[in-house]
Amino acid sequence: MSLETVRPSPGFLEYLPVEYQDLVRHGQYGKSMKATDMGKFKELVEEHPMCAGCAMSLFIRLAFIALPTPEHTIMVGTAGCGRLAISQANVPFIYGNYGDTNAVASGLKKGLAVRFPNQFKDVVVMAGDGGLVDIGFQGLMHSWFRKERFTTIMLDNEVYGNTGGQESGMTMQGKVLKMAPRGKRDEKIDVLGLAQTAKVDYIARIAPTNPARVMRTIRRAVLVAREVGAAYIQAYTSCNIEYSIPTPDVMRDAFDIEKERYGFLEIISDRAKEYLDGIEKKSKEKK
Amino acid sequence: MNKPVGVKEKGVKMSQHVKLGQKNKKGQVYTDIVDMFNMPEPPSFLTGSEVIRDAVKVASIDLSVAYPITPQSEAAALIGELYAEGYLGDYFRGESEFAVMGQCAGAAFGGARVFTTTAGPGTLRAFENFPMWAGARLPIQVCVTCRGINSPLTIQPDTLEMYFLLETGMLIWHAETAQDLYDYILAGFMVAEQPDVHLPIATCCDGFFVTHTKDTVNKVPDEVCLPPYDPYRSPVPCMDMENPPVRMMRDPFVMKSNYISYSTHASWQQEVRAAIERSRKHTIRILGSLVETQNTDREILIVASGTAVSQSREAIRLLEEEGIKVGLVKLKTIRPFPHAELREATANAKAIFVPEFNLSGWLAREVKACIPNNERVHAGPQVGGGMTMPLEVIAEEIKRYLGIPTETLASRGS
Numbered sequence: 001m002s003l004e005t006v007r008p009s010p011g012f013l014e015y016l017p018v019e020y021q022d023l024v025r026h027g028q029y030g031k032s033m034k035a036t037d038m039g040k041f042k043e044l045v046e047e048h049p050m051c052a053g054c055a056m057s058l059f060i061r062l063a064f065i066a067l068p069t070p071e072h073t074i075m076v077g078t079a080g081c082g083r084l085a086i087s088q089a090n091v092p093f094i095y096g097n098y099g100d101t102n103a104v105a106s107g108l109k110k111g112l113a114v115r116f117p118n119q120f121k122d123v124v125v126m127a128g129d130g131g132l133v134d135i136g137f138q139g140l141m142h143s144w145f146r147k148e149r150f151t152t153i154m155l156d157n158e159v160y161g162n163t164g165g166q167e168s169g170m171t172m173q174g175k176v177l178k179m180a181p182r183g184k185r186d187e188k189i190d191v192l193g194l195a196q197t198a199k200v201d202y203i204a205r206i207a208p209t210n211p212a213r214v215m216r217t218i219r220r221a222v223l224v225a226r227e228v229g230a231a232y233i234q235a236y237t238s239c240n241i242e243y244s245i246p247t248p249d250v251m252r253d254a255f256d257i258e259k260e261r262y263g264f265l266e267i268i269s270d271r272a273k274e275y276l277d278g279i280e281k282k283s284k285e286k287k
Numbered sequence: 288m289n290k291p292v293g294v295k296e297k298g299v300k301m302s303q304h305v306k307l308g309q310k311n312k313k314g315q316v317y318t319d320i321v322d323m324f325n326m327p328e329p330p331s332f333l334t335g336s337e338v339i340r341d342a343v344k345v346a347s348i349d350l351s352v353a354y355p356i357t358p359q360s361e362a363a364a365l366i367g368e369l370y371a372e373g374y375l376g377d378y379f380r381g382e383s384e385f386a387v388m389g390q391c392a393g394a395a396f397g398g399a400r401v402f403t404t405t406a407g408p409g410t411l412r413a414f415e416n417f418p419m420w421a422g423a424r425l426p427i428q429v430c431v432t433c434r435g436i437n438s439p440l441t442i443q444p445d446t447l448e449m450y451f452l453l454e455t456g457m458l459i460w461h462a463e464t465a466q467d468l469y470d471y472i473l474a475g476f477m478v479a480e481q482p483d484v485h486l487p488i489a490t491c492c493d494g495f496f497v498t499h500t501k502d503t504v505n506k507v508p509d510e511v512c513l514p515p516y517d518p519y520r521s522p523v524p525c526m527d528m529e530n531p532p533v534r535m536m537r538d539p540f541v542m543k544s545n546y547i548s549y550s551t552h553a554s555w556q557q558e559v560r561a562a563i564e565r566s567r568k569h570t571i572r573i574l575g576s577l578v579e580t581q582n583t584d585r586e587i588l589i590v591a592s593g594t595a596v597s598q599s600r601e602a603i604r605l606l607e608e609e610g611i612k613v614g615l616v617k618l619k620t621i622r623p624f625p626h627a628e629l630r631e632a633t634a635n636a637k638a639i640f641v642p643e644f645n646l647s648g649w650l651a652r653e654v655k656a657c658i659p660n661n662e663r664v665h666a667g668p669q670v671g672g673g674m675t676m677p678l679e680v681i682a683e684e685i686k687r688y689l690g691i692p693t694e695t696l697a698s699r700g701s
Contacts, residue, residue, distance in 0.1 A: 074397070103386040104393035106390050106393060110390075111395070111401070114377050115398055121397075146379070
């Protein structure tokens with residue numbers, strides 16, 4: 001997007017809603033933000049209807065702040081809790097059908113590449129565990145096999161939260177949830193392993209315990225997807241409602257689960273590593 | 288309210304962002320479609336699949352996604368050859384029809400002109416996408432080469448899938464011949480992309496009968512092509528982040544079960560249907576009409592679409608030899624349904640026959656719902672499972688109505 005597009009015609013700014021004025025004067029477009037700057041600028045997503053204490057909404061907020069080039073980013077999602085917040089952002093959000101995210105993102109990325117051969121456009125899929133690995137499994141895997149240049153972020157709350165707490169492929173074995181009345185029979189699907197099998201160039205597992213690390217991970221994934229190949233982030237974003245986590249304990253749960261089985265993990269291909277080393281070295285030199 | 292617009296005074300404004308007369312990278316000259324159709328070329332002798340390829344070649348398509356399913360596989364592969372020659376921006380095989388239609392949606396959300404093909408079970412696997420395309424106002428064209436869908440399996444032609452498509456909010460056109468298919472594919476983009484229409488279009492034809500038989504076709508020269516799609520004339524913002532940011536989702540309203548939620552959904556559905564109706568004037572300008580009629584002053588009429596029209600033409604000739612005079616109404620568009628044209632054409636008819644290549648008789652129901660005194664409509668003959676519709680079967684249906692004894696065909700079992 002030309003930044004001129006968001007800038008109102010002279011004389012009109014004061015008549016626009018104050019939120020839009022803030023977006024123009026103090027927004028993220030054309031800038032790079034840090035987690036420690038939160039509160040000092042107009043974030044891409046501020047208001048959302050997520051439940052009180054929702055870890056997913058924290059992660060989504062951080063993800064948007066981390067976008068390296070929001071003025072050239074399009075988000076794709078599907079049914080699930082996440083899209084309630086993602087759709088409120090000042091970045092276009094496409095929600096087509098149930099579980100079609102990685103097909104839509106593939107077509108979108110290719111269509112944009114045909115139309116804008118000289119301008120990168122970042123495409124980011126942000127969807128839930130059910131949307132990606134259950135109903136969206138085929139599209140997810142094939143987008144990786146095709147080495148599609150976009151980022152897939154799984155908001156893994158290990159449950160279908162939006163429809164009221166049904167077991168998903170990412171639920172832990174034995175967990176009693178709706179549609180798993182005797183406890184889930186099968187193991188949590190190893191999507192990180194599948195991503196490795198599909199030779200995804202940047203793979204990360206993360207819990208939202210360290211804002212700076214979340215942001216660095218998102219930024220790395222989007223940049224790898226822009227220049228190298230597919231990128232996948234699997235983020236533990238607990239559902240405090242369906243897992244009955246008291247609101248004040250949501251972050252404690254995130255730390256506990258991180259320690260137990262969701263520790264930070266990056267699996268980076270050689271060419272992605274080379275690329276990231278190059279740009280991260282450059283940005284250090286600048287400082 | 289939409290004001291009634293006369294066809295003659297309302298010219299169709301084509302894409303402005305590339306001027307007509309300029310050349311694309313293959314050296315083809317962007318040309319107004321009506322001018323294209325007036326450029327004489329020596330006739331070609333081609334299969335329907337080859338006709339799809341040749342229409343795509345001059346349609347300035349940005350992206351096409353393919354997936355094999357009989358009987359459209361050949362056409363989808365031939366489009367790939369055009370891509371290899373540089374006529375399309377991108378082309379690939381998707382992983383299922385559901386994915387293919389999602390990939391088409393993604394490219395169209397990003398402002399590309401998109402074409403794909405499917406058939407029968409593929410159409411049904413893709414189905415969730417079609418009403419989404421319409422609601423999202425994506426002017427994707429899908430060529431549906433109709434085939435049977437029920438179990439036990441058949442790969443033969445059967446138009447049942449068109450019945451399912453009727454209320455998706457798409458434009459639905461039904462080609463009788465390879466020539467129709469060629470013309471409809473090109474005209475389809477121009478009509479579907481008009482700002483006051485901007486809807487997906489299904490250009491349907493009967494599988495095998497059209498796709499795998501050879502026919503004489505008048506094409507336009509390969510040196511011209513359609514003007515490119517201009518996504519900034521869309522009635523909804525293009526999702527390329529070259530506009531101020533917007534969201535395109537279908538359920539911020541779902542969260543509020545209130546009047547705004549209900550009225551948003553209801554009014555948008557009405558708008559999609561109104562947009563279908565607004566396509567008439569553009570279609571008439573390019574294709575001349577929504578129906579084709581022949582001797583509608585006669586008391587007996589056949590109303591049909593697709594290759595049932597061709598069979599009806601021959602049945603009429605057969606009956607004429609016996610002194611029985613029958614008129615014909617061919618429907619080119621099923622959505623919009625040509626209500627006014629059909630009522631006018633059937634005004635004097637005492638009996639109306641609707642032969643169809645499916646056993647549901649959906650076209651007969653549409654006709655019955657549209658005309659006064661609908662006891663005049665005789666639904667049939669109908670054939671399913673890919674059987675041919677012999678002329679004698681149509682003629683016999685009409686003769687039985689007239690009380691003329693006929694040699695009963697064994698297949699009818701009566």
